[in-house]
Every structure is written in structure tokens, then in C-alpha cells.
Amino acid sequence: MLQPALYARFLQGLAMAPRRAALRLDRETYSYEAVHETALRWAGALVSGCRQPPQAVGVLAGKGIEGYAGILAALYAGAAVVPLHPDFPVARTRRMMEAAGVSALIADAHGLAAAARIAEGDSDLPVLSPDGPDDGRFRRITVSRRTGLHEPLPVVASDIAYILYTSGTTGRPKGVPITHGNTHHYFTLLDSRYDFDEHDVFSQTFDLTFDCAMFDLFCAWGAGASVRPVPAHAYRDLPAFVAERGLTVWFSTPSAIALVRRARGLPPGGMPGLRWSLFAGEALQASDVVAWQEAAPGCTVENIYGPTELTITVTGHRWSPATSPARCVNGLVPIGTVHEGHDHVLLDQCGEDSDSEGELCVTGPQMAAGYLDPRDDEGRFLRRDGRTWYRTGDRVRRMDNGELAHLGRLDTQVQVRGWRVELTEIEHALRTCDGVEDAVTVARPGDNGTELVVFYTGTRVPAAELARGLRTLLPQGMTPRHYRHIDVLPLNSNRKVDRARLALAAREQPLPG
Template sequence: MDDFEQQFQTQQAWHATQDFLSSVTAHATRPAITIADTTLSYAALHTRVQTLAAAIAEQETAATTPVTAIYASRDIDTYAAVLAALSRGHAYVPLNPKFPPERNRYILERSGAAHLLHCAESGPAVAEILAAPSTTGDAPLPRQINTTQLQESRQPPARLHDNPYAYILFTSGSTGQPKGVALRHSNLSAYLDATFAVADYRADDRLSQNFDLTFDLSVHDMFVCWRAGAHLIVPTAHDLEAPADYLHRHDITCWFSVPSLAQKMRLQGALAPGSLSHLRLSLFCGEALPVDLAQDWARATTQRVENWYGPTEATIACTRYVLPSNPDAITGRFDLVPIGSALPGMSTLVLQEDGTPAGPGDSGELLMCGPQVADGYLEDAEKTAAAFVIPQGQELRHYRTGDRVEVTQDGVLNFIDRIDNQIKIRGYRVELGEIEATLREAATGCNAVVVPLPLKSANPTSLVAAVEGYDGPGRQIREAIAGKLPDYMSPNRVLVMQQFPKNASGKVDRGEIGKRVVKRLEKQNTAAGPKKLTRYDRLIQFAQEVNPALARSELEQAENLMDAGLDSMGFVDFTVRLEKQFNLELTQESAAELSRMSLWQMVDFLRRALAPQGKDRFQPPAANSLKTPELKRNLHYRAMRALDMLDKFPGFVSETQKPLLLCIGSSGFMRGICTETIETEAQALGQDLRAANLGMAMLSVAGIAEVCDYVRETLQAQGRRLSHAVIEMEIMQLSIMPPAGDIEILQDFKAGAFKGIERKYYDADTIWDSDSGGTIARSDKPSSQAAPQANWERKRAQEICRAFEGQLKMDDKAVAAWIKGVQSLQQVSDRVTAVIHPIQHPEGTAGLKQARQGSNHFSGLIDQARQETGIEIMLDTDFTLRSEDFKNISHVNDHNGRQSFSAQIARHFLR
């Protein structure tokens, strides 16, 4: 044994090459690895490892970053390269041939890899990676080593490095950039110790290796095999197309895969009872395991089957569940097999939304703790701090998995779904997994994925189901589940796919399924429409272009487009198409009127709007045309949020004894106030309070003043006071050009005028959720493209700029109503602060200050408000916001803009 091997054998801490070297000594002539028609013994593989290690040694220095990248082809040198890199004291980082060159270049640079090993056949692909645009601009390119050109060489010299990390993997990032996770030798050691404590891997076992090296489950296959001295049999790409043939041909005894591969075998008819009886141990991991698939696999193997669970950040797997020997006894929440309990050395913690531990029967986010948990994300302190936490009442660091689980009476964990797969639609919280379980039951033996539309919307309005491998039309499944789910959970459409797309890890690719669903719907909608389009057909076409899930029949039956499933932002997009197609000059008033119309009413609208000049020329409705007694019939859909708040606010006040902070205003506050951010900022300043967002769309200044009265009456009735009240001073509402269609509803609400109106929750603008304190759903990421802007929006933006520059007069009645609302809040508040929401002015803050110099209507309004109420006013120019924080000229976006806006407000009045 050479010098560098002696170092690993004699060192006290375990090293990832140690088990392999022990097996080389104990099982030199036994087969170690087979790929295609090539098999190497442990001794032969060891020789190849030394050759590659020597090649690395020739290029490295003491100053070299101890990280080696491997272009992970399915050949023996790839696996030898893993051991060679480790033997030089390097961490290995795999590059996936399925990844775009830009992604692999990013991984190379973020990992700091100094060497890149690849075979000759992969040379052109590697050249593309190195030619891809740099993400850092100054990162040196790694030294290439062509493994094909290496012949057997001398033993490598003593190693120069001792990287504490064994491997670095990059997981998908929510912002589009992969997150680097470095796992220590100690993390891997803890995992292997736990695995061998519960599983009896032996030297005569023949292990599968179904994963690309960029998927951390591949680490299990390699290092479990080498610790046991067993035989690793790597399937080719062709083998993975017919996995059952691969299993039989190589007499695999220990199986490890994602459930999707087993589903593929089932669709190929390869899971007949007893057909896989040579498999003595089967483990599934990486995805939720459906109960019916587990039952079919258990009947096919008649042997031990387990469901393992774990994120990359906690080293491969950290919980396990042994399936009952009787397949009929396999059950689970949403027809998914439980993920069980923690592996030896690990512990689980399930936290409910309020941060308290979940008890039996409760659900919440799963957190993992123990020696398998990684340090964090490479060079990303912000993401590390968010995911690796010390929960309240705990002493040790935990990893937040982002998975929702249920705790059973006996402590077993049932997987429910990803937390981000819980959506809110029409005001209801919905677990997509529950819908998918119902679909799988109706389509026996098939997998199902539910796609919320519009894609990536924080407030989806439609659900479309995709079912894999069903041999009939999708409408049969929709008919089969009719009545089994509430209306808001029933998919609008069910599409059948022969096979679901998979990502590079072999998992079902939900994102790609969503894209394919949209393309299928667009194609179906185009085919279903008439070839010659009338104005009526054009309207349907525009709505379906915005949201392809909207069926023609649903659009035709709906009272308005929102009732059919279009959200408020989608409606703006609809008006953009309308203006362009018909060369319309819509105003804010006419756009508001359109949002209330059915398709046939829109056709009549177009007829009048496009009629020749004269007395019949269409005129927009007056802004005050929607007052009572016609209010009930014409209530704008966005005013539903105000009705929702009026119903729920008294209960919200009574449910908490903490000091209350309320933010009251227009749609600017509705969009911009994040109660969680305010509460967090307050805690940082030593104040424990409960915040609420009472921002409302479609309420006039008088309507918001009514809300202030309602708050006062509610608090007085319950004997409560506010710690803080923050009221928006909305400049446009106070001007002589207020928003179109704004209304007051409180008196009608008290009189019972809305009791007969069905509460329809169309999107975020129509929901007031007491659990979140009225905060609307947050977008998963900022949009990469600017939203389309209608002509009427551009005109309105010009009016807003004029008002903020002080050029527009104020409406005396509106100002008086606002002051009355402030005075109502002062009766029940310890402190009242007014806030002016900033705008995205073309000239920025400096331009606004310049425009306001001297006497102007804006300054006059501020002076009057301060004199008559005595309250502090936080001006729009007091905020520091970036252009990317805005959704449009007068609203911050639902992503970072909201958090920044809310944090600055909180720090201002809580300091």
C-alpha cells in the first residue's frame, strides 16, 4: 500500500476513500463495477484510480484549490475520477451532460474547481462549457485532464491537500441560479453509519446505480457499495429505457431509485406479481411514493421494500419507513407512503405556521437536525441564514426542508407536499397533493400532476391536471372525480400524457409539465375556435391567450372575465390586446366598466365604442355611476376583499391579545404591506405585536374613512386600543382625478345589502385572510420581463406624476373625508402615522423634490393635514426603493418591493 493510502488508513477521522481501500485489500479479485460490457475488480479499479490521481498530482500545487470537477459520463473513468479526486484530498463536483453549458460553467466557477476530468468523447462538450459566458468575469478556467489519454502510471505522490468536504452538488434555485451544497466527510460518514445500522448490505450484493452523479442519491450507491465490498452495476442510457430487462440481465439484488423509474416499469407492464423476486432489498427516495405503486412493487418483489426521504442539504436521506410485508396494508396520507422516522443519529422537528411544534394529527414544515446536516450554501449567507436555523426553544441548528408533513399518533411522518405546492385559489388553501391523490385513484396505475394557471402566479385562478399513461380521454377522469372534490379544487381540464418529462435527476419535472400543459391548451383552443373570427371570437381568443386553461364554454357562461378565471393582472393584459386589435382609446373608467361585463356585453361595448362619430358615439361611464341603489348589482369584483375584511375583522381582533398595529389604505397598501415583515422588525426592536393589512382596492376616500370608523367601532365594542395605526395618504384619491369606480360600502354592508351576493374570491385583490393579517400571497420571484401596459395605464401614470409633482388640485370633500378617518383612528390609537406611498417617477426622488419647490398643491395638502390632525406624515421621498421594487408606477411588487416598503415603514414608526 503506498504512502498516500497509508495516510487515509491511519488517520483518526473517517475519509470517503477509506472504505474503498479496505475493500481493495479484502476483496481484491471480486468485481467492483460494471458498465456496459466492462467489469473491473477492486484491484483493477484501484489501479485506474491511482492513474487518474497521479494525473491530478502532476498539475496541482499547494496553492491549488482542492476541488476537482468531473464531466459525468456513464463510463468507468467517471467513477474512478470520483475516488481519484478524493484520494488527492479534493472535493469532487460533478457536471451533468444534460445541463446547458451555461449552467455547468456557473457550477465550475461557483465551486472553484481547479481541475476538470473528462473523456475524449466529451471534449467538444467540455469546450462548449469553457466557452460559455463567465458569471464572475475573473474566475480562472480549470486545468483539463483527458482521462482517455492516460495510460497506467506510477503511484501518485503524497497528497498536498485535505479538504474537509467530500463533494459539492448544486440544487435548483428558486431564482434560477443553482445553490451549491458542500457535504463534509463527516456528513457522509454519519449517513453510512446510519445506513449500515438499519440495512444489511453484503459483499455478495449486486447494487443498482440509476442516478446521474449530479443527484446526491448516486452517493449512496457508490459509497454503500464500496463499504460493503459489493458489485456496483451502472445501467447505460439504453438500460434505463427498459429498467426491468437491466434488473434481470444483471441479477440485481439491491435496488435504489426514484419512484418515477418504478412507475415507468409499471407502465411497461414489468411489475407482475413475483416478477422481481430476486430483489432482496428495494429503497425508494427522491419523490413521494404513491401507495398503489408501492403495493405493485411489493407484490412484484415479495421482499423488503422501504421508502427513504431526505434533502441534499441533509446528506442523501435522513428518514425511512419500512413497508408492511402485506401489500394491502400499505396506506398513507393522500395515498402517499409515509416517510417514517429519523435515521439513527438524526432527529426531526415539525413546526406549524405559528412556529410551535406540531403534535399528533397536526401538520407543518419538517426540519432536520443531526450530523448529516450541511454547513449551508456556498457563498450565499442570505440563503443559508434562511434555511439553516436554530428554532425557538432549540439549541442545535436545523435545516428547513420546505416540505409539509403530518405527525401521526405513533410519531411516523406522513409526507403531504412541498410547502410551495400548497396554493390559495378563490380564497381557499389547497394542497395539490390531495387533488393528485383523487386523480390517481380515478386513473388506476397512473401518476398525476396538477398545474395551477397562470404559471408561476402567486394567485392562480385555474387548475389543470396532467395524467400519465392513461389509455382513455381526459374527460373520463374528470367525470370520474365529479363530486369527489369541492368545486374550487376540481381541475378545469384533464390532459393525458403518454409519459411525464423527467429532470436530470430522473424525477418528474413539474415545471416542464406546466409548460407542456400550456402549449397543449393553446393548441386545443386554437383548433376549437372558428377559422373566421368575429369580435366575439376575438374576445375569447384574447382571454385564452392570457390564461389557456379557460375553456370557451366557461367564458361564455361567466358574468365577467374574472368570474371565468382571469385575475386582475390578466385582465390588464386582456385590455392591451383589445386596444391593439381594435385601435381603441380606453380610459381608466371604460376599463373598469369592461371588467364587469360578460362577453356579449363586451361585444355591445365594442359596437358602441367603434361606431361613427355622432350622438351615438360611446361615452365612458361617469365615475359616480356605481353608487347605490345599483351598488349591489354592479359591485366591482375587487371590492370583495373589503366585504371579506368586514366579515372577519372582529374575529381577528378577538383572537389575539397582543398589541395591534393596523395599516389602512388603498390598493397601494393592499399590495405593499407585509405583516410578517412588520412583526419581524418589531421583534428585533423588542416589541411583540400583531399586524394587519387593511389596504383595500376599489374604495373611495370616503370608503376608507368608513373603514376607519368600522375599526373604531369594533375596537370600542371589544374594549381594545391600537398600539399603532398607519393610514395611507393616497394623493390620487385626494385629487380632483380619483381612480375610476371607487365606492363606499360600509353603510350598505350594515344594512345587509350584500347578504345575497355570493362571495367569489377571484385573486389576491379579492381576499382578506385573517391568518396572514390580510397580506396577499407573495410571488415566488420577480418577473424577468416588464408587464404589458395598456394605453389607459400610460395615461393614468402621467396623471399620477402630475399629482405627485404638485400640479393637480386636491378635492376638498375628499381631504375632509380623509381627515375624518384619521380622527376616528386617533380615538382608539396610541399613535397614528400617515404614509405616502412612493411612486416610480421618471426623474426619481430628486426630480420630485425639484418639481415641488415653491407653492404647490402637494405641499399645501401636507400642511393642511398636519395642522388639522397633528399627526406625523412619512413622505414618499423618505423611502429608498429601487426601480426593480415596483410593480408599476404606484405599486411595489409582491416580491422584494413589499418587504422593503414594509420594513422601512416599521423601522420608521417603531424606532
């Protein structure tokens, strides 16, 4: 039965628009027919080239044909896809592969070089690398039309579609297996929420190891639309890139807006071709939405939210210039309502149900059954009322219209000299100070307990002046003592603000008051 299969999304696009572009890369355009035939050949090679049909296939590649067709080929082979990044630390990637049971790799040339370091001389690892050199270090899988599949292998809803990794509090990544059933519910819901069609061109800003990349691929492919990767240099003149590539659907982290704004790249009416603009992965500032929509006046903007464990996104708020600004909390756009078919509760600090504010816990068809290692489930997957719930670790507030507002991570609420401090509230106050464009607040241990350190962009402002301005907005106990001006807030590979890097910098380097 193909219906619950994630790859059925691609087959749907193939049936709608076989000769239309499924992928538009810098130098090559690949039609649905071409990608389908490539994936079938590679899937057949995986099945015939391994001693046993692989249960999990690692895709160690960037945003080229190997990465995109590799994901599809692994799915066609009935295996779970494990996206891997060639530039991630070797030990980390090795642990991921071992935990997921990866028994074969699809790699581009860059990934093949990384695989040599990861495998530690294990020349028996089957590797499919169409363009990589065959230097004898691996058991190379040969691709031929003779071994290609005629159609994808069947799967059932409970089979794992992909495995992604999140950061773990134990210091090792936690594997999240998402089933075909999880994705089937998710994308069926999105089909009714959006009007994507075969004329759309989707941006693809996320790394393939980030679950939001699955949104790009399988929303586009389910509609017969095209996917266009966005290179780093595109942000220097985003309106030009959007126009030249014909983008109609944009999806990124909110940090991308700040990146473009710094380059003065959001002129009014500069991106008239965008129909949809979606943001996820971190808190979305109302001021950024206003600036973005001025540049793309014809688009609908949504703030969508969800951890990997709940299949990409599980809530959404559609921005309305008339009503949304009044519903923002700390200058942040609401995350909206929980997807149909799911239940949610808010737990207060004592673990009791709260009607108004607390940790968001969700259960429903998009929820993963648990982590690859059941030991990681403790503290995240909760049993109550005979059901399993996922604890998101996010503090939210339920508003009078039933929507949820994101207040921050549980671990962003800290105690400073007896004050319970929400870091996002301080950041919102900082953005109202003259000269400050954006700000991140982190906590570090000090001689007299926890102290707060601010990193901000914009015009350099004397620390005393910033502190004086904040004291008009915040209680004195919440006012940070340390301020550091930086040119740009650091971003990780998925263009989210790298708070961990800033927290490390605050701990390691002495800061003036």
C-alpha cells in the same frame, strides 16, 4: 486519520474483496484493485499536474470508468468532488465550477468536448482525460505510474467530500458542500440498517450529479459489492436485465416503477433475485409498492427521504404489507422516522412548533453547515435554541406511531378561489378515476386568479367525466377545470417527474376546459 474519509468506504471494500468487481460496465468489469490503482495514478497526476493541489475537482463525465474512478481519484487527492453533467447548459456548468472553485477537471471524451465550450478559450485549465484527444485547447494532465500516489491523502471530518447543486429560487443553482464527517455518520448508520455484503450487485440508476448516486457507490463499495449502471433501454424489460446482471439491490426514484408498469414489465415473481428495493427522490405510491413487491417477492422495500442538504437521506420507512397500507396518506407511503442522532421539529404557518403537522426542520450530524454562497442560507437555515436547523420546505404529518407522512412541498399548496388546495390530494383522487394511470396537477395564473391544470396518463377520458368523478371525492372549489391527456409524464435526467416542465407547458399553451 482515515476513519472519517468517504474514500475509506472503498478501501474497506478493497480490503474485503480486492479481486471482486467494484464496477460492472457494459463492456468492461473493473476489480477493486484495478479501480484503486487507477484512482491513485489519477490522484497523483492531479496533485503533481496542477500548480497547487486542487481544492475542488470537477468530474465532467458519464457513467463510465472516467466518472466512477474520477470521483474516487478526486477524493484520494484530498479534494472535494464536484460532479458535472456534460449535457447541462454551458452557462450553468460554468457558474457551478466558478462557485465551487474548481481548478482541475477529470473528463471523458464527451465531457472534454463540453469543457471546450465551458472554458471559453481558457487553455490554462488543467484537464485529465485519459481517452480524450489532445488538441491543445487545455493544459493536459499527464498520467504516469511515476507520479501516482501510494495511498490516498489524509483528510479530516470537516473537509468537504463533495459539492452538489440544487435548484435555487433565485434562478441560479445553490452549491451544497457535504463533509466527510456528514457522510461518515450517514454510512455508519446505514451499515447497521442493511445487511449488504460482497455478493450484492447494486443498480446505479441515478445521474452522478444526483446525491443518491453516492448511496449506490459507497454503500456498495463499503460492503465489497459491485455497482452496475442501468441504461435507459433496460426499463423495456427490467426483469430480464435484473436477472442477466444479477442485481440484488435496486435503488431509483418511484417514477421508475411507473415506467416499468407501463411497459407491462412487472410480472408476478419476475425479479426473484432482488433482496432490497429502495426508493427516494419523490413521493412513493402504495399501489406502486404493491406491484413492485409482487414482482420481487423476496425483497424488502423501503421508502427513504432526504434533501441534499441533509446528506442523501435522513428518514426511512420499511414497508410492511400488514401495517403500511393503513398508514398511507393520500395513497403515499410514509417517509418514516428521522435518523438516529438528529432532532426535528414541525413548524406551522406562523412559524410555531406543531405536534401534528407542519414544515419539517432537522438538525444533526448529516446537515450541511450552509450553502457555498452564504447569501443562499436565508430562509433555509434557521437559528433557534442556539443551534442551526435546515428547513426542508416539505409539509409532513406526525402519525401516532411517531413516523412522518409526506404531505407535499410548501409550494404545492395553493389558494384557488379562497380554497387552500393541496395538489397531492387532487392527484391521489385522480388516480382513483376510471382510466387514469397517473396524474400531475399544476397551478397557473388565470383571468380570475389561480387555476388548476391536470396532466394525466392512461385512457383518454372526457374532461367533464373526470371533473364529475372528482366532485364526488373533493370539494367543488378543489376540482380542476383543465385536463390534458399525455402518453407519458416527462421525466428529468434523474427519472423524477418533471413538474417544472409541465407547469411551463400549462402556462404557455392554451388548454381546453
